[in-house]
Amino acid sequence: MLMQMVEILGPISIITLIGFLMGRSSVGLETRTLSTVVILVATPALIFHTLISMQVTPDTIRTMGGAALVCISVSGLLGLAALLWLGGPIRSFLPALMMPNSGNMGLPLVVLAFGPDGLRLGIAYFFVVALMQHTLGMWIYSGSINPKTLLRQPLIYSVLAVLVVTFTGVPVPSVILVATDLLGGMMIPAMLMLLGASLATLEVADLRPALLVALGRLLFGLASAFMAITILGLQGPVAGIVFLLSTMPTAIVIYVFAERFQQNAKQVAGSVVVSTALTFICLPLLVWAALTISSETGAAARGAPHSQTETFTDSTRFGH
Template sequence: MLSQMIEVLAPICIIVLIGFLMGRSKAGLETRALSSLVLLVATPALIFHTLASLQVPTETIQIMSGAALLCLAVAGGLGLAALLIFKGAVRSYLPPLMLPNSGNLGLPLVFLAFGQEGLELGIAYFFVVALVQHSFGMSIYAGTLKLGVLARQPLFYAVAAVMAVTWLDVTVPTIVLTTTEMLGGMMIPTMLILLGASLSRLQITDLRPALAIAFGRLIIGISSALLAIYLLDFSGVMAGTVFLLASMPTAIVNYIYAERYQHHPRQVAGSIVVSTVLTFLCLPGIVWVALAIAGPQ
């Protein structure tokens, strides 16, 4: 178990460190352009290639999508209750408590922990989280519901294409699979480099709310995962994947929207840094629990 955990954690830590050092250096890493490339090109390509080429059953996609929605709903409910009890700013801190970094950190983890099967399940989970982040999450900061944003998300069309290919039993041309495989292959390492670079630039301006949000995200994430696994009667790799992805730290995208709509952006940035550091410190335990839940591979 120990060697397996090291094999999972070491590559992630090394690549994140590379991104952190590049962010601190004068290399001029253009994180905004890379983020757009990952969101608009690499992620939809990886989703389409993984789900279409490996012919992941529609039922599996639906089950993992439902698990993601359940985890987010539970996390949102717990986060809202905590903020109302402690009189926190809902529009500033609900997204950081509710929305995990299932992409930058979560997908590499499930891939290294559970291989291709984990990646397939993880992608079916992650695309729901991503769509919610860029629609409902943004709407919380904006103060108005912006469901029309979904129509502009390439992720949405990638999943729709997978569904169409699966239901119609269409054979995807080799050139399309090869292209999407090449484009999707850059997503995971680029996400980790972006995570490191982003952490190198975010600052902690107020430690108290940062610590509160960081611990809250970890507790809420683990609680939502365990509840979903219990209610949906998950086991094996599926249960381990849900546990890992739901337990991830606060998503960096929350800072982007907090900054755009000016809802405590510096405090949100601090919560992301502390939440990520806290999760890294707890990763051995989180990975151990995920592997134990999944059972022998």
């Protein structure tokens, strides 16, 4: 188990450290351009290629997407209750409590902990989180709801393309598959480098709210994960991946929105830093818990006559 942890956490730490050092050095890292490429090009390409090439079923998309919605909803309700109780600014800290960093940190962990086939489950979860961050998260900070925001997200069009191919059986030209494979391949390392570079520039302006938000994000993530696993009856690798992705720290994009709409940006930035640091400290325990949940619930599912998990795991053989 120890060597497995090193193999999972080592690459993530190294690539994040490279981004951090580049962000601190005179060389610098053009995070704005790189993040734009990741959001507009690499992420939609990875989602399209992964879901198409691995022939993800509509049931898998519904289950992982539903789990993401449950986790975000539970975290949001718990976060709202905590902020009302403590008298904290809701528009500033509610998105930080409910929106996990399932992309920069979550997807690399899923790939390394559950193998390449686990990526399709992680992607089906992540795209819902990303859409919620760029719609609901932005709406909370801006103070207004604009449905047109959803239509400007490339993620939604990549998912729509996947659904069209899945339900119609239209063949995808090999040139499209190769192109999206190459473009999507840069997403995970680029995200980790962006994470490191962003942490190099963010500062903790006020430690107390940063600590409270960081602890809240972790605790609410744990609570939402167990509720989603219980409510949806998730088992095996599906349960482990949902647990891992829901317990990730506050997403860095939340700080971007806080700064854009002038909602205590410095305190939100501090929350992102402390939340990420806390998660890094807890990563060995979180990964161990995810693998344990996957193993124990998977064993229980295999002992049952037939379960929902078999629908998703029969065609998903993990490398670890």
